[in-house]
Amino acid sequence: MYKILIVEDEPEIAEVLREFLAKTGFEAFIALGGEKAIEILNSDAKIDFIILDMKMPKVSGIEVLSEMRNKNLNHPVVILTGSINEDKYVRDIKNMGYPSMKIVSKPVDLFELVVIIKNKLDLERSL
Amino acid sequence: MEENRAGEIAGLEKRLKAAEESLAKLSVAVEQTRDMVVITARNGNIEYANPSFERVSGYSKDEVFGKTPRILKSGKHGQVFYERFWNAILSGDVFKAEFIDKKKSDEFYCVEKIVTPIRDKDGSVTHFVSVDRDITGHKxxxxxxxxxxxxxxxxxxxxxxxxxxxxxxxxxxxxxxxxSQIPDQGIRNYLETIVRECQRAKTIVQRLLKFSHPPRGRLKETDINKTLDIVAGMLEHQFKLDNIELVRNYCQEEPLALVDEQQMQEVFINLLNNARDALPAGGSVEIATYRQDGMVRIEIKDNGCGMPEEVSARLFEPFFTTKEKGTGLGLSVCYDIVRAHKGKLQFKSRQREGTTFIILLPEAGSSADV
Structure with a gap:
């Protein structure tokens, strides 16, 4: 079963995502905020996929990505955002040397999100 | 005797000279003040207008002489407003209010107006003096x-x-x-409505957010005729289906302006869609461009129903809409985008004749550009 890490500072949203993913056949667990995500990423936890919120207090989504870059962690990621400032995120992510990354804006169609995750995981597996 | 008379005459001459000097001083003051001064007879006919009035309104003294200030009527105030105004001054009261007036060029200007009745020795009102201060820039x-x-x-x-x-x-x-497994379609419908309405709220929020995103760093010298062509091409088919003729009347020389093309397209789409909405039974929409005085002027003109005063007065107000499904944000976003390009968004509208939106953008390379 694929393990998905949900990085989101709002517990209500994190819980909805976790439950929905659990019902569609994933094992999902939550990092409430960027610092918790970095802690998990630095542990031995098995992670196949990351859903990453951008605007979080203390440690932001961009900082999580930057930490992943430094540690050479190449998990597939989908960006979740409550803002429409996508252009800025696209620029920041590109500047970090990542290829294009899927950005979805809240409120998300969860059925569509699942399709995005499945497609990305299939692609990873075929590589 | 003779000496006395000579003394009297000298005294009179002195008083006359003093009176003349005083009159000249008053006259120069009225002629030179930055405020607009207009004197009318009791029936409203203009008997005097100072140079400031000529400068702001665009009318010369001779043009307005014998006419009433109704020539300045902008249509921005209702009947009740004018009734209150006339009731006040005819009963001898001073009237003070903000007026929107119209220049000879059809442009609007905003003044703080004080109208004072002038009385003769017997106390009857013979004239009115109107002193207007131009507060357009301030507004x-x-x-x-x-x-x-x-x-x-x-x-x-x-x-x-x-x-x-x-x-x-x-x-x-x-x-x-x-x-998903239970047969009750009703519950599913309710839930789907919640999801759908959340998406609708998201769309509104996205439009709202555009307020705070002035164009930055993506300004490019753009041929406005080409941008209009792209937008017209996108909408043309729909216009045809709605029985609306789209007429393009572009200026020959490229009208170049420094713009964020995507944002400017949004402005044109909004204005063209509004023009279409004003023509439920079909009609024609003209897109025209001009180059004038260092500005690119774009006009989008429909021959539709026009707008009543109460609508045009609130046109750029966020959330104000006359459309059943409108968010009331289209024109306020347009206003914001054009303003962020150091341009102007204006309109002229006459009921049953149609509405023209005018966008003025600084020409690329002119001193006024962004």
């Missing part, structure tokens, strides 16, 4: 500040609103999944 600034303040507020709020929307929509989608 524009106030409006700009208000919209900018609102934009900031909205941007802050929008970020916060998307999270609860996500939570509501997510929970509804979880419920949808849970009830």
């Amino acid at each position: 524009e600034m106030e409006k700009t500040k208000r919209l900018a303040g609102l934009g900031k507020l909205v941007a802050d709020m929008a970020h916060e609103v998307n999270n609860p929307l996500m939570s509501i929509s997510g929970n509804a989608q979880l419920c949808l999944m849970s009830v």
Whole structure:
């Protein structure tokens, strides 16, 4: 079963995502905020996929990505955002040397999100 | 005797000279003051207008002589407003109010007007003196500040609103999944409505956010005729289906302006769609461009129903809409985008004749460009 890490500072949203993913056949667990995500990423936890919120207090989504870059962690990621400032995120992510990354804006169609995750995981597996 | 008379005459001459000097001083003061001074007879006919009036209104003294100030009527004030005005001054009271008047060029200007009745020795009103101070610039600034303040507020709020929307929509989608096996279609419909309405709220929030995103760094020298062509090409088919003829009347020389093309396309799409909405039974929409005085002038003109005063007065107000499904944000976003390009968005509208929107953008390379 694929393990998905949900990085989101709002517990209500994190819980909805976790439950929905659990019902569609994933094992999902939550990092409430960027610092918790970095802690998990630095542990031995098995992670196949990351859903990453951008605007979080203390440690932001961009900082999580930057930490992943430094540690050479190449998990597939989908960006979740409550803002429409996508252009800025696209620029920041590109500047970090990542290829294009899927950005979805809240409120998300969860059925569509699942399709995005499945497609990305299939692609990873075929590589 | 002779000496006395000579003394009297000298005294009179002195008083006359003093009176003349005083009159000349008053006259020069009225002629040179920056305020607009107009004197009318009791019936309203203009007997005097000072140079400031000529400068602001665009009318010469001779043109207005014998006419009434009704020539300045902008149509921005209702009948009740004018009744209150006439009742006040005819009963001898001073009337003070902000007026929107119209120049000879059809442009509007805003004044703080004080009209004072002038009385003769017996106390009867013989004339009125109107002193107007031009506050157009001040009003524009106030409006700009208000919209900018609102934009900031909205941007802050929008970020916060998307999270609860996500939570509501997510929970509804979880419920949808849970009830997928039960035969009650009604419950599914309710839940689908919640999800759909959350998406609608998201669209509104996205439009709101555009308030606080002035174009930055993406300005390019653009041929406005080409941008209009792209937009017209996108909409032409729909216009045809709605029985609306789209007429392009472009200036020959390329009208170049420094713009964020995507944002400018949004402005044109909004204005063209509004023109279409004004023509439910079909008609024609003309897109015209001009180059004039260092500006690119774009006109989008429909021959539709026009707007009543109460609509045109509130046109750029956020959330104001006359459309059943409108958000009331289209024109305020347009206003904001054009303003961020150091341009102007204006309109002229006459009921049963149609509406023309005018966009003025600084020409690329002119001193006024961004």
